[in-house]
Amino acid sequence: MAVAAPRRQDGERGAAALRILIAVAKFAAMLAVTLVGLAAVTFVIGRVVPIDPVLAVVGDRAPQRVYDRVRAEMGLDLPLIEQFWLYLSRILTGDFGRSVLTTNPVLTDIARYFPATLELATLGTLFGTLVGVPLGVLAAVRRDTLLDQLVRVVGLIGYSVPIFWLGLMALLVFYARLDWAPGPGRLDIAYDYIVTPVTGLLLVDSLIAGEPGVFWNALSHAMLPGLVLGYFSLAYISRMTRSFMLHELAQEYIVAARVKGLSETRIIWRHALRNAAVPLVTVIALSYAHLLEGSVLTETVFAWPGLGSYLTNSLQSADMNAVLGATLVIGASFVLLNLLSDIAYRLLDPRTR
Amino acid sequence: MAVPTPPAAQHDRGLPAPPAGLKAWLTSPAPASRTQARLGRFYRGWRGFVRNPAAMAGFVIVLLLLVVAASADLIATHSPTVAGDLRTERLLPPGGEFWLGTDDQARDIWSRIVHGSRVTLVVVLLVSVISMPVGLAVGTVSGYAGGVVDAVLMRITDIFLAFPRLVLALAFVAALGPGIENAIIAIAITAWPPYARLARAEALQLRGADFIAAAKLQGASPLRIVAVHIVPMCMPSVIVRVTLDMAGVILIAAGLGFLGLGAQPPQPEWGAMVASGRRFLIDQWWVAAMPGAAIFIVSLGFNLLGDGLRDVLDPKAAER
Numbered sequence: 212m213a214v215a216a217p218r219r220q221d222g223e224r225g226a227a228a229l230r231i232l233i234a235v236a237k238f239a240a241m242l243a244v245t246l247v248g249l250a251a252v253t254f255v256i257g258r259v260v261p262i263d264p265v266l267a268v269v270g271d272r273a274p275q276r277v278y279d280r281v282r283a284e285m286g287l288d289l290p291l292i293e294q295f296w297l298y299l300s301r302i303l304t305g306d307f308g309r310s311v312l313t314t315n316p317v318l319t320d321i322a323r324y325f326p327a328t329l330e331l332a333t334l335g336t337l338f339g340t341l342v343g344v345p346l347g348v349l350a351a352v353r354r355d356t357l358l359d360q361l362v363r364v365v366g367l368i369g370y371s372v373p374i375f376w377l378g379l380m381a382l383l384v385f386y387a388r389l390d391w392a393p394g395p396g397r398l399d400i401a402y403d404y405i406v407t408p409v410t411g412l413l414l415v416d417s418l419i420a421g422e423p424g425v426f427w428n429a430l431s432h433a434m435l436p437g438l439v440l441g442y443f444s445l446a447y448i449s450r451m452t453r454s455f456m457l458h459e460l461a462q463e464y465i466v467a468a469r470v471k472g473l474s475e476t477r478i479i480w481r482h483a484l485r486n487a488a489v490p491l492v493t494v495i496a497l498s499y500a501h502l503l504e505g506s507v508l509t510e511t512v513f514a515w516p517g518l519g520s521y522l523t524n525s526l527q528s529a530d531m532n533a534v535l536g537a538t539l540v541i542g543a544s545f546v547l548l549n550l551l552s553d554i555a556y557r558l559l560d561p562r563t564r
Numbered sequence: 565m566a567v568p569t570p571p572a573a574q575h576d577r578g579l580p581a582p583p584a585g586l587k588a589w590l591t592s593p594a595p596a597s598r599t600q601a602r603l604g605r606f607y608r609g610w611r612g613f614v615r616n617p618a619a620m621a622g623f624v625i626v627l628l629l630l631v632v633a634a635s636a637d638l639i640a641t642h643s644p645t646v647a648g649d650l651r652t653e654r655l656l657p658p659g660g661e662f663w664l665g666t667d668d669q670a671r672d673i674w675s676r677i678v679h680g681s682r683v684t685l686v687v688v689l690l691v692s693v694i695s696m697p698v699g700l701a702v703g704t705v706s707g708y709a710g711g712v713v714d715a716v717l718m719r720i721t722d723i724f725l726a727f728p729r730l731v732l733a734l735a736f737v738a739a740l741g742p743g744i745e746n747a748i749i750a751i752a753i754t755a756w757p758p759y760a761r762l763a764r765a766e767a768l769q770l771r772g773a774d775f776i777a778a779a780k781l782q783g784a785s786p787l788r789i790v791a792v793h794i795v796p797m798c799m800p801s802v803i804v805r806v807t808l809d810m811a812g813v814i815l816i817a818a819g820l821g822f823l824g825l826g827a828q829p830p831q832p833e834w835g836a837m838v839a840s841g842r843r844f845l846i847d848q849w850w851v852a853a854m855p856g857a858a859i860f861i862v863s864l865g866f867n868l869l870g871d872g873l874r875d876v877l878d879p880k881a882a883e884r
Contacts, residue, residue: 244719245722248719248720248723249726252724256735259739260739367864367867371815371860372863373818373835373838373856373860374815376838376852376857376859379845383849387845504730507819512842523734526738526823527824529738534734538727538731541727541731542726542727545726
């Protein structure tokens with residue numbers, strides 16, 4: 212027995228490693244399939260556009276000969292599956308084509324606009340988490356009191372309000388009437404072009420450059436759209452926190468902690484919240500992903516030069532390369548965030564190890 | 565309404581005859597027919613629903629929406645599309661003849677909102693009617709068939725779930741061209757995957773049930789089993805989910821309208837109305853504020869109604 216035991220442990224460890232390897236491989240395969248699927252969807256959307264891409268290049272007076280040559284050059288005479296293969300290999304090398312509107316490669320454009328969106332979504336998620344989690348905890352602890360009802364109403368409004376309208380009303384009240392917030396845009400004109408972009412995140416770049424004036428101006432500009440965007444995530448996070456906390460507070464270990472004589476504060480914030488935090492990570496990551504989506508409408512309202520504005524501007528001028536590129540990038544970020552939250556969940560929850 | 569006395573089945577077991585009356589018949593613990601059991605369950609659900617003030621508020625809002633949409637011609641005080649006197653009636657504040665003011669084309673905003681309720685309802689109904697059968701079909705076939713069919717269908721579902729809904733709808737409308745029909749198709753394309761997931765989960769549980777095995781032994785084809793036995797069982801949870809999603813559909817449709825990709829002018833669509841009021845936000849706030857408030861109230865109504873329905877039909881989920 213004594214001799215056999217370690218060997219068996221080795222075997223178990225090997226089996227465990229194999230299991231993890233298989234799980235990772237499965238994950239990777241699923242991720243690959245999903246990403247190829249995303250590309251397939253954008254490819255199909257690109258195909259159903261009623262605009263003939265060849266005509267757009269050669270004009271409608273070109274002779275048939277020229278038309279056919281350009282069609283062949285663009286690979287449009289190939290079977291669909293080969294066209295998709297070409298499309299896939301092009302986007303894998305980062306070639307999304309050129310934007311008609313800006314004449315830049317779409318990837319360059321996206322790299323320029325994405326940080327602004329990231330900045331806004333991060334600010335929104337921070338707000339949603341810092342306010343939403345305590346609200347949800349309090350609502351769960353004081354269940355069925357006025358406070359609980361209030362949190363519920365706050366959440367319901369967050370789910371029901373059209374975000375573009377909320378943004379406009381916020382501008383109306385806090386910019387036009389109260390003059391608390393600066394107007395749309397990312398900076399006042401006076402602060403433009405002071406900071407050279409490094410990360411593209413203005414809040415970070417201004418600190419790197421040692422320009423506190425720019426930082427505060429950028430922050431004041433980001434505040435209102437960030438709060439508007441964050442309100443949705445606040446609604447979602449507070450609701451889920453409440454539900455997770457109710458689940459935890461009904462567990463036996465809470466009774467045990469009470470019997471032990473721990474203070475209620477310690478029980479709630481240390482014991483219950485700690486266990487509720489595991490699924491909360493997933494929720495926060497999901498809400499972050501949703502803010503990337505919410506930013507599409509918020510950015511147009513606040514003239515915020517992010518991916519959302521880029522997408523809607525391209526939409527308005529039927530710039531399909533840009534639209535599909537932006538769609539693909541947002542979709543891929545969505546998938547990756549989901550994946551990260553899944554991994555974080557596995558790492559944090561000892562039961563899934 | 566005359567109430568039938570409970571049929572004889574109960575007397576055989578020596579149960580005491582229940583008191584007469586509709587309520588007693590509905591709440592009978594031993595229903596004698598399928599109809600009675602169903603009506604009874606419906607009645608108990610309704611009782612719970614009525615006791616929930618939030619759900620009732622949602623119910624009333626949705627009911628009002630239906631009434632307003634049905635009698636829009638009676639309720640509207642002006643034409644929703646024909647412009648008024650551009651010299652004297654442009655951008656008037658709320659009050660007097662124009663309850664909610666007028667827009668930049670001197671049209672009465674109240675009348676436009678009233679008629680816009682039809683657009684909203686049509687969008688919600690058509691999206692549900694298109695996406696629910698698709699989701700049900702994909703989900704039940706996937707769950708019942710299993711194996712390769714299941715794997716392939718679920719991967720496709722996952723891919724659609726992987727896109728944020730608004731962005732996917734935007735891309736589809738961009739390709740199909742702006743307009744209310746295309747917006748509806750685009751939203752429906754993004755709406756079915758959750759229903760498929762839900763229906764699949766239920767179908768998986770039903771697959772091994774005895775009554776399915778019995779149907780199989782009777783020689784029912786797989787298609788028949790799915791269509792006749794599995795789909796009806798999946799309906800309730802899918803319907804609840806569809807109701808819960810209606811608020812989201814309204815918001816996405818309004819978002820598309822706001823971006824100019826939904827209903828085209830002069831159709832009175834709420835999202836597009838908000839967009840047209842953007843230019844006058846500072847000085848004539850009502851042009852953008854009023855239609856937006858309509859979107860908010862209606863979407864709130866659907867959310868409340870959906871929450872209430874879920875609480876009634878699925879007590880397990882009520883905690884969430």
